[in-house]
Amino acid sequence: MTDAAIALTPPRRRVRDRGARVRLWAYGMLGLVVLGAVWELYKALGPADGLVIGEARVLPRTSDLAMPHLWEMASRLAEPVTRAEGARPLWLEVVLAAGLTLGIAAAGWIVGVVVGIALALVMQRWRIAESAMLPWIVLSQTVPLIAFAPLVRSWGSRIEIGAFEWQDWMSVAVIASYLAFFPVAVGALRGLQAPDRIHLELMRTYSVGWRATLMHLRFPAAVPYLLPALRLAAANAVVGAVVAEVSTGLQGGIGRLVIQYAGQASGDPSKAWAPIFGAVALGLIAAGSVAILGLVFRNYRRSEEQA
Numbered sequence: 001m002t003d004a005a006i007a008l009t010p011p012r013r014r015v016r017d018r019g020a021r022v023r024l025w026a027y028g029m030l031g032l033v034v035l036g037a038v039w040e041l042y043k044a045l046g047p048a049d050g051l052v053i054g055e056a057r058v059l060p061r062t063s064d065l066a067m068p069h070l071w072e073m074a075s076r077l078a079e080p081v082t083r084a085e086g087a088r089p090l091w092l093e094v095v096l097a098a099g100l101t102l103g104i105a106a107a108g109w110i111v112g113v114v115v116g117i118a119l120a121l122v123m124q125r126w127r128i129a130e131s132a133m134l135p136w137i138v139l140s141q142t143v144p145l146i147a148f149a150p151l152v153r154s155w156g157s158r159i160e161i162g163a164f165e166w167q168d169w170m171s172v173a174v175i176a177s178y179l180a181f182f183p184v185a186v187g188a189l190r191g192l193q194a195p196d197r198i199h200l201e202l203m204r205t206y207s208v209g210w211r212a213t214l215m216h217l218r219f220p221a222a223v224p225y226l227l228p229a230l231r232l233a234a235a236n237a238v239v240g241a242v243v244a245e246v247s248t249g250l251q252g253g254i255g256r257l258v259i260q261y262a263g264q265a266s267g268d269p270s271k272a273w274a275p276i277f278g279a280v281a282l283g284l285i286a287a288g289s290v291a292i293l294g295l296v297f298r299n300y301r302r303s304e305e306q307a
Contacts, residue, residue, distance in 0.1 A: 036070055043067050068270045073277075076270035090271065094257065094278040101253040102282055104169050105241040108176025109234055109286070115177065116184025116233070123185075124192040124218070125210070134189075141182050145240065149175050149247035168250050175244035179236035187229025191222025227294055234286040242279055254279050 043062045050066075051059035060066055077094075080087035119137065123130035153171040195217050203213045245255030257275040265272035 039067070039070060043069070065266065065269050068273065073270045073273045076268075077274055081271075090274050094254070094274050097252060097254045097257045097275065098278045098282045101238070101241050101245065101255065101279075102286065104172050104253070105176050105234075105237040105282075105286060108173040108178075108241060109180050109237040111173065111177035112180025112233055112237060113184050113230065116181040116229075117188050119181070119185045120188035120192055121214075123189050130189070137182060137185055140178075145175060145179075145243045146247050148178075149244045152244075153248045168248060171248050172241050172244040172250055172253070175247075176237040176240035179240035180233040183229040183232040183236065184226075187225045187232075188222055191225030192218045194218075194221045194225060227290065230293060231287045231290045234290050235283045238279070238283045238286045242282075254282060 042059070046059065046062040048062055050057050050061045064072075077089070077091040079090055081090050081093050119133065123133055149171070152174050153168065156166040156171045156174070159166045192214075199217060200213070203217060208216075241253070242255040242258070244250070245253040246259055250256060254275050258279065261268075261272045261275055
């Protein structure tokens with residue numbers, strides 16, 4: 001809404017909207033508290049060897065090696081990574097690794113958004129393109145990243161354009177963009193097709209061209225569909241970056257930290273959970289950062305539709 005519209009909004013309604021936002025945050029915090037309570041309750045009451053049905057373990061073991069206490073994991077973050085003199089705190093190591101992964105995921109997200117919107121424009125413009133491309137776009141998400149990531153790194157290492165050299169982080173960014181473009185393409189396509197027929201016919205009546213219709217009608221109508229797709233793409237980009245770091249062997253990111261600390265879990269189980277929490281926080285930060293776009297396009301954000 002514009003500033004004038006906000007000023008004309010009844011005070012009771014503004015208070016109600018503010019209360020709704022506070023409740024959402026409260027529910028989110030309550031969910032974290034409940035999750036932590038369930039963790040500790042199962043650790044206290046669950047069987048030491050977990051719940052086994054037949055030969056399959058349905059629920060995990062409750063030993064300190066498998067399930068450390070929450071306060072042990074929290075206190076471990078403040079301790080040094082190793083016992084070596086001058087070692088950095090564990091939380092700082094996780095933050096630095098998460099920062100590298102976030103930068104790579106952001107690059108992949110940008111590429112994915114550009115590619116996704118471009119594909120949506122092509123499919124919206126020509127119906128035959130939608131029929132030909134959309135099934136393949138959906139099918140592309142069934143390719144396992146663990147097998148695909150090494151191929152991308154191998155192909156990238158063969159690229160030579162003058163003095164340009166392909167870097168390992170670029171392969172990770174490509175994988176991130178591979179996961180990010182799909183929700184953007186589908187959400188943007190639905191949004192571009194969202195305007196009512198009467199509005200499209202009005203544009204044709206005034207002999208408005210496709211580009212002007214796109215800018216003044218289709219893109220504004222696509223915002224409620226596009227914003228959720230962009231948030232999902234941001235989370236997917238983080239997932240793709242973490243998995244690609246593991247598959248390609250890129251050092252310094254949160255993905256490699258997960259593998260590295262998992263190998264040390266037998267002697268330091270609380271340490272292995274630190275990069276996992278870092279990866280979770282990274283996904284929340286990436287998805288939450290897209291909320292800034294919601295402020296930019298708040299005049300068109302009357303409601304949001306899921307892609």
